[in-house]
Amino acid sequence: MKNTYFIVVLLFSFYNYAQIDSIPLEEVIINDISIPQPQKYAAEAVAIISAEEISRGNALELSPILNRVPGVFMQSGTLNTNRITIRGIGARNLFGTASIRAYYGDIPLTDGNGESTIEDLELGSLSRIEIHKGPSSSSYGVGLGGAILLQPEYTPISNAGGSLSSTFGSYGFQRILAKASIGKEKSNFNVLYSNNHSNGYRDNNEYDRNTITLTSDFDLGEKNSFSILGSYIALKAGIPSSLSSDDFNETPRQAAFTWGRAQSFEDVDYGILGLTWKYNSDQKASLITSVFSSFKNNYEPRPFNILEEKSNSFGIRSRILGKHTLAKKELNWTLGGELFVDEYNGKTFDNLYEDFAPGTGSVSGDLLSNLDEQRYYYNFFTEANYNFTKKLRLNLGIHLNQTSFEIKDQFFSDSEDNSGSFDFNLILSPKLGINYELNHNFILFGNIAHGFSTPTTSETLLPDGVFNPDIKPEIGWNYEIGTRYQLINNKLFGSISLYTLRVRDLLVSRRTIEDNFFAINAGKTIHNGIEAEINYSIITSTSYQLNSYINTSIYQYTFDEFVDLDNDFSGNDLTGVPSDVINLGVDLIAEKGVYGNINFQTVGKIPANDANAVFSDSYTLLHGKIGFKNNIGDHFSYNLYIGANNILDTRYTAQLQINARGFGGNAPRYFYPGLPFNIYGGININYRL
Template structure:
């Protein structure tokens, strides 16, 4: 017989059930990160759209918000300097939300995220940010037009595979590569044990953002005299999958394809990118074939642990036309240097890079970040004077302990850590017998001339602290480096030399003060150094030069960052003075080889400015303009060689001025366009200052149209041109080339007027 509850009791139980359902609360947890850098964002506002309740993320970028919804909740995530996002979240899920930086509030964007996070406007050093839109504003094959818009940075590009990046004049005399500048790719060093950084070997499509720290002010990154370039890889978006195909065709046989597949889940993502580039080249003996494969992946394991992985493979074969003397440069710029043409000189490079980053959050205060990395590099390079065969294997580990402590009216962030780097390098040189064979044969290897093993190891210890109180920010840093080389000539097993550079301690002190919400002043004093490259430590016969020393210098700088209240005008200005001692200078020998010596002292004084103005903004179109400028006064202060006094001469290989003017338009209908004008001053080609390259002006432009078909398919069609006025200019100098002023081969001809067109297809899976 069924039991019947009294009617009063039934209503009471029903009331309890309904009350529980009405009063039940559910929790949504998540992490907010920067899409470009993958770093967590503190103080992002998380708002429940329905209830209007709001909270902010903590120092680790995490949040926990209460909702009464049993199924799903709509959240709005916002942070100054980033695009606001609205997401639908299923109750009980843990999510990762990636915000995109805005273009009109870059000073609010978080920089130096790999170590201590800080808003750009609060930094005590000169930092430039190159965002994804800037990277894609050119043909995405050449890095030089992008970097040359940054005040203080100058990239010379003789060919697609012959480049040199200088920052504030540092590294201008490196023969064929970028030296004296540190470079990192997601906390993985790109600078090898040789002290050289081949940033251009990376596929531009794998980079989402660049940070350029000018001068030796980044204590956690090796305090290179020129500065540090931090590259952030592109990661897949969370909760989205897509496939992309880019194709570019252009002048001089340019054909480039990039294929990308991305998949992002709620807590993990993976990005696969393959690229293939071919160019016939403007000059004789100038063709290039390059293929790259890159994988990036990120995984939020749990609340305390995050893992990321990076793998990159590059295969490059590029023929070398080399530099020309003035007569050939002016009259026959398409020719290769005769000896390089006859030898069919080229470089055949295979590079592999792997790295794993691990972040562990001990608690709200302490975080440990550790990176383990390795690389394998092989190079075969026939040259007129010999054939070089190189092999290098590197391994390293890098770790930092970061802490954040907030007080009532102030905060303290600090980081301590270290880096170990091991580089095993072997170089063999063979006689090149090309002259003994018929024309057109190219290089033929003969007897071995040298077989050198070099172990290049260093360790860095570093510490940084940033104290902020209301409008004032103070930063302190200390860096210790010890570098050791072991060199053995294997053809003579008894010949082995050990050389340990003196330990170098590099301090820094910086200050930033907010005069108002729209105006910040900053200044810093920093010490830096740059050790010689392998080539610079050796005589042409392969013997080690025990007298070679590291360059050292002190940088003094003051500057400001500012914007109007409505942010139509934003900008920055820096004034600096750097004194460098024991400067490394390369001399070209009669056989086209290099010998390096410590030249004395140089002075690097300059002014840098970057101003951006919003000319127009309405519902249909936005138009921006920018002016970037560098005024340089770089000179030898003390330099005497073979009874010749170069003191007072202009520093070799850098221009007196670089000015960039640009305008960019973005339409809501999908049309876009950009034009950039660059004026570069004359540059001394030798220390005697008897030969200068001419000043030149370039105009580059690109227009395009992008749109969607349905909700899943998107396309982007563009066409562009470089050197629109078809100016003749030297795109790179071979400084101090051997010979007299008439026959010395100083000049790499720049590309004349050239065009390209591209199409990008994207499909959401």
């Protein structure tokens, strides 16, 4: 209640000051794959992470970047074990990121299962990250938590050159990045290669990733343009898994016993390719069509079996953008659709590692299962922004989705065929948003929006592999109000949002035997929260900028109704979400000379199980980086830097395995230990023609 009072007082203070000073808000354009518009006119909470902010750390770890954004929280047990949540949505997903829509340019990163793997992409290939919080956009599809839009970097006109970066750090961290680009009047080309390696803090924790990314634009005349976006990733990483409380406190560097004994790992080859054609018929209408494809092969030995999976996807996304006048007022609209087909084969084999001497690792045995799956969906969407008055803007949208699964069992266990198909009902998701410009400094916004998240294929299966005909998508309604402000000669700016998101048909993962899960719809949740962001420019000159910031996320997420078997968890805190997150920081920015940043973060305690009987401890982290930039002649420049993470050497839980259970007399393994104090340093050399 005290925190709420503080925010309300702050809100009215800014309003009173805004009556005195009148400076227009900065024109930052968002929604590039929907209806492009200035950020200040958005009817929902939107966060922008620039390329400069991405490079504040070691440019490998995504979690420190996302965790500075109010409302967003990324848990990262290892570089290849992550979970991203937005406003608590996705926190109950056991492995990976779900219920959040992700795009790389116009290419969906969210697969037919509704899961998104964002952290494997090369951060150095991005020009920015745009985050839409809550189910507030009709144009992005399945994603109750919101959407994360990764914008690839293209080469500007008359810009050509290359760069080479090398970084080394604690626990065998090595990062090599090479980039070459050329930009002409009617075409550009950009190619990037990177290798990221770490020996890991824990046993069985080595990580190695190679990435090649290319982007290109072609101007085909007055009305047509064409772009190419592609990326290939080769990743191999060990899996140390989670630890019990005693092991976490006493021997955090060890791997979980069975996972270490089996020398578990994942070996992934992943590629995406997208082609986009833009046609501008006139100043009032344009057509944008993208065709995309991807493949993913994964070999993953685990103690309980060995997983071998292959997937190929194909899709097309097309939309019309229009700009017209209605009743002498400007109307911007889009109408489009997206079709996605994902073909998947998953096999499991018996893991015979226990039959061999320690140190042998995993050994493949008999085939246990062989399933072919086809997962597909189509989306139709329309959205419009209407300038009702000079100050009042309305946003209306409707989204229609149909999702289906088909499974063919290629291996009949006990003569039982688990083949089948499942079609979810058509889901219609409307939204209504408003944006009111109180004055040149103070903008109010609000929205009411419907969203949903479909179950993954594994969640539609019962323990015997048969489809569960009663499984349903999670459905939610979001109600939000907020403000954006920019004051004191543009030096003070930020935003405040208050929201409540109410979710029904909550998917609950129930564990049968070790690492075997199935899902049921077992509850409702209420997500109430406050997000506040304050940025202040202390010094602004032609040579230097000294900026400070503070942002906070205050969460009150609870189970409204949740009965699982004989357990009533109604009223408990939502599992896997911290009570609050606060960030404080300072950035010294310079074109040449010394630059640096420091970030202090506090994270509240997190419930580890639905009964709220186990929590991770609250913790504080301090990260910092300092560097020096300069030119060498007319064509070369260099950037020397050194940084440190977890400067206070805090022992903390980097990720939770929620609702873990102990088997064979062993304690439950809830905790992934975070990295202790670690440092890195490197050099970047740039050449420009």
